Amino acid sequence: MPSPGKFCWGIISGFASNATPSTERAILSSQPSRPVAFLCLALSMALVGSYVALSKPLVAAIPVFLLAWMRFGIGGAAMLHWLRKPAGEPPMTAQTRRLLFLESFLGNFLFSICMLFGVSLTSAVSAGIIMASIPALVAVMSWTFLRERIGPRTWAAVACAAAGIGLLALAQPDSDGPRAETRTADSWLGNLLVFAAVVCEAAYAVIGKKLTGTLGPKRITSIINLWGFALVTPFGLYAARSFDFGAVPAGIWLLLLFYSLAASIGTVWLWMTGLKVVPASQAGVFTVMLPISAALVGVFGLGERLGGAQLLAFGIALAGALLATLPARIPGVTPAASQ
Secondary structure, three states: OOOHHHHHHHHHHHHHOOOOHHHHHHHHHOOOOHHHHHHHHHHHHHHHHHHHHHHHHHHHHOOHHHHHHHHHHHHHHHOHHHHOOOOOOOOOOHHHHHHHHHHHHHHHHHHHHHHHHHHHHOOHHHHHHHHOOHHHHHHHHHHHHHOOOOOHHHHHHHHHHHHHHHHHHHHOOOOOOOHHHHOHHHHHHHHHHHHHHHHHHHHHHHHHHHHOOOOOHHHHHHHHHHHHHHHHHHHHHHHHOOOOHHHOOHHHHHHHHHHHHHHHHHHHHHHHHHHOOOOHHHHHHHHHHHHHHHHHHHHHHHOOOOOHHHHHHHHHHHHHHHHHHOOOOOOOOOHHHHO
């Protein structure tokens, strides 16, 4: 398995190397093909799952608000040049500004705080079960707020996603070690916080669909990260006053760099790029990659076992993604004509 740092750096360096105004105009005027959009959505959620799992050692070493503050700061420094308005971008309306704030407040600020606190209080098994509800919430929110049509295949894909990830979480063995029993008193609060993060993630997916119609992915990424940095700055500064930065091991700083670049740049850019052509309700099915990738990090990175039930769960969840990505066939219409 390639190291998370190399994987993330390859994505981030590719994004940053071509961040010119002409490239941004091309992004605004062109759309990725559907297979590329599907790949972007899957990679975005897989990256989220990996850093959610790897956030446990970060939370153990750095206070949550300080961790979130440094995450937004590092990400913002890496994409300052993305804040520049491209020549081909239309002026932002008041509604667009409100949506950008909500996108950051829910999908960046609240998601990070709720997920980091939640993961520190509950088990990975419980978090996986709760995250399985993301596709259903995205589909329902898309139907409610965007009036998107939810076809039978999308609902079937959502059902497969929920069933597969639910089976995966239920089939996982209990955590080993003496700390498993001592944390049961706080697990209910952790579960509630993880569910709150799930709601924020679903809202993030739906709001992002509205934004991609007027702004490019890089512009959205940089603006909502800036809002996230502004929102968490008072809490981060307060936490930094009494924190001993010299006591943090070098490995934690490297993990923080990966977490910051992946969370602030990589996942948002990939997700916004995919949403340019994929309906939010259909894109929500790809959130199954979040708990799947988190489990894979646990298996290959933390040495957890993967049995037959877990493999079956992976198959069901991936079948849901396949249902969402295969083109629908309309009787009497060829693929070329349908385009």
